[in-house]
Amino acid sequence: MKFIDEYRDQRIAQALLAELHRRVTRPWVLMEICGGQTHTIMRYGIDELIPRQIELVHGPGCPVCVTPVEIVDKAIRLAARPDVIFVSYGDMLRVPGSNSDLFRVKAAGGDVRVVYSPLESLKIARTNSDRQVVFFAIGFETTAPANAMAVWQAKHEGLKNFSMLVSQVLVPPAIRLLLSSPHNRVQGFIAPGHVCTVMGYREYETLSADFHVPIVVAGFEPIDLIEAITMLVRQLEDGRAKVENQYVRSVSYEGNLPAQRLMQEVFEVCNHKWRGVGMIPQSGYRLRPEFAAYDAVRRFGLEDLEVAESSECISAQILQGLKKPLDCPAFARRCTPESPLGATMVSAEGACAAYYRYRRHTVLH
Amino acid sequence: MCLAVPGRILAIEEKQGTRIGKVQFGGITRQVYLDFVPEAGVGDFVIVHVGFAISQVNEEEAARTYRLLEAMGLLESNALPQLPESSESPS
Numbered sequence: 001m002k003f004i005d006e007y008r009d010q011r012i013a014q015a016l017l018a019e020l021h022r023r024v025t026r027p028w029v030l031m032e033i034c035g036g037q038t039h040t041i042m043r044y045g046i047d048e049l050i051p052r053q054i055e056l057v058h059g060p061g062c063p064v065c066v067t068p069v070e071i072v073d074k075a076i077r078l079a080a081r082p083d084v085i086f087v088s089y090g091d092m093l094r095v096p097g098s099n100s101d102l103f104r105v106k107a108a109g110g111d112v113r114v115v116y117s118p119l120e121s122l123k124i125a126r127t128n129s130d131r132q133v134v135f136f137a138i139g140f141e142t143t144a145p146a147n148a149m150a151v152w153q154a155k156h157e158g159l160k161n162f163s164m165l166v167s168q169v170l171v172p173p174a175i176r177l178l179l180s181s182p183h184n185r186v187q188g189f190i191a192p193g194h195v196c197t198v199m200g201y202r203e204y205e206t207l208s209a210d211f212h213v214p215i216v217v218a219g220f221e222p223i224d225l226i227e228a229i230t231m232l233v234r235q236l237e238d239g240r241a242k243v244e245n246q247y248v249r250s251v252s253y254e255g256n257l258p259a260q261r262l263m264q265e266v267f268e269v270c271n272h273k274w275r276g277v278g279m280i281p282q283s284g285y286r287l288r289p290e291f292a293a294y295d296a297v298r299r300f301g302l303e304d305l306e307v308a309e310s311s312e313c314i315s316a317q318i319l320q321g322l323k324k325p326l327d328c329p330a331f332a333r334r335c336t337p338e339s340p341l342g343a344t345m346v347s348a349e350g351a352c353a354a355y356y357r358y359r360r361h362t363v364l365h
Numbered sequence: 366m367c368l369a370v371p372g373r374i375l376a377i378e379e380k381q382g383t384r385i386g387k388v389q390f391g392g393i394t395r396q397v398y399l400d401f402v403p404e405a406g407v408g409d410f411v412i413v414h415v416g417f418a419i420s421q422v423n424e425e426e427a428a429r430t431y432r433l434l435e436a437m438g439l440l441e442s443n444a445l446p447q448l449p450e451s452s453e454s455p456s
Contacts, residue, residue: 034367035366035367036366036367036368061367062366063366063367064366089366089415091366116415116416117398117415117416117417118415118416119398119416120416138366139366139367140366140367142366142367142369142414142419143366143367143414143415145401145417145419146398146414146415146416146417149398149400149417192367194367194368194369194412194414194419195367197369197412197419197420198419220368249371249422250369250412250419250420250422251420252420256401256402256419256420258400258401258402258403259401259419262401347366349366
């Protein structure tokens with residue numbers, strides 16, 4: 001394959017891989033948290049270039065995937081209202097709720113608009129003062145500062161027709177949940193480089209110390225990931241467990257302080273439900289009381305919506321690194337990106353969707 | 366979702382107290398909000414996510430990434446963010 005062959009020609013990659021092959025003496029299970037990293041690993045076949053003893057499992061790191069079904073249902077209900085312009089990142093449109101998705105609402109006449117940046121939703125609100133504009137504010141810590149800026153500006157401008165449906169999730173509580181499980185298999189973590197660009201990696205030092213697990217903050221290119229895997233294996237083979245930063249070109253220890261200040265002004269930490277996982281304590285953000293007037297759930301009275309997930313889907317185990325997509329009997333048969341049963345197939349960055357795109361030939365002949 | 370791409374600031378202007386940069390990604394330029402990188406100036410590289418710069422990178426590191434990306438043909442792929450102008454409503 002073109003990309004994999006070229007990639008194998010890379011001297012840096014080869015040098016790192018050679019060291020990795022030299023260093024490894026026994027099996028290790030590593031997890032990358034971020035769906036973007038899962039995508040790179042599958043796209044470049046990194047899992048097949050590294051020594052066989054190293055198993056990569058894929059974490060819950062896709063905010064699109066883990067947005068709970070009831071929030072998707074709330075989005076669908078809002079988007080179907082004739083008085084609402086519903087504004088979203090493109091990734092959320094295909095995500096199934098219990099009976100529909102935002103694309104179908106749009107096809108049926110709902111005013112659903114896709115933006116690249118949350119500030120575009122403010123422009124839409126300014127030019128449509130007779131309509132309600134609701135922005136679907138999903139994301140990890142990476143996206144939280146941008147989403148926070150949108151609501152902060154709306155408040156300071158006095159935009160009355162703007163509100164947000166918030167589904168912000170936080171990475172460290174999810175890692176803590178995985179490591180606390182009696183079934184945990186993960187011995188080293190690749191931490192998400194853009195989450196840490198915003199937050200720094202202080203919180204990861206606590207996790208590393210509490211569970212004696214090595215963590216390497218990594219970037220998103222193939223070389224970044226091979227280097228991070230090599231750094232983790234060095235630590236594991238030497239019996240060390242600390243936090244190291246591979247993604248030095250973007251990540252500092254403290255993170256982005258101006259971004260953190262704005263996030264803290266706008267959001268507060270709350271318990272949050274993750275699709276496929278369930279409630280994780282202190283793992284999300286909600287708007288602070290000072291910004292509650294911009295909460296779409298409150299403005300449109302959607303507090304009571306609760307729904308159940310498909311029981312056939314094994315995404316809960318996949319998100320926790322207990323199973324892999326190819327272990328699922330429904331994978332690429334009853335469950336595909338066009339008709340997903342659950343969390344890990346719904347977004348291009350979900351582990352099942354990445355396997356479907358790059359590896360389905362291994363199950364479908 | 367957490368996709369973020371390095372780009373170089375070509376120009377900066379102030380609009381209603383907000384710093385907005387013209388940022389070049391490979392051969393394409395985009396408008397980027399620079400409020401979270403107060404130290405960044407013209408000529409600096411920033412990492413951009415959903416229209417906001419979330420960090421400033423040193424040029425040596427950014428160039429290293431670009432050499433690797435270029436060598437692997439990644440710059441021709443769809444790894445760059447969507448144009449704000451074209452993303453309002455997909456047909």
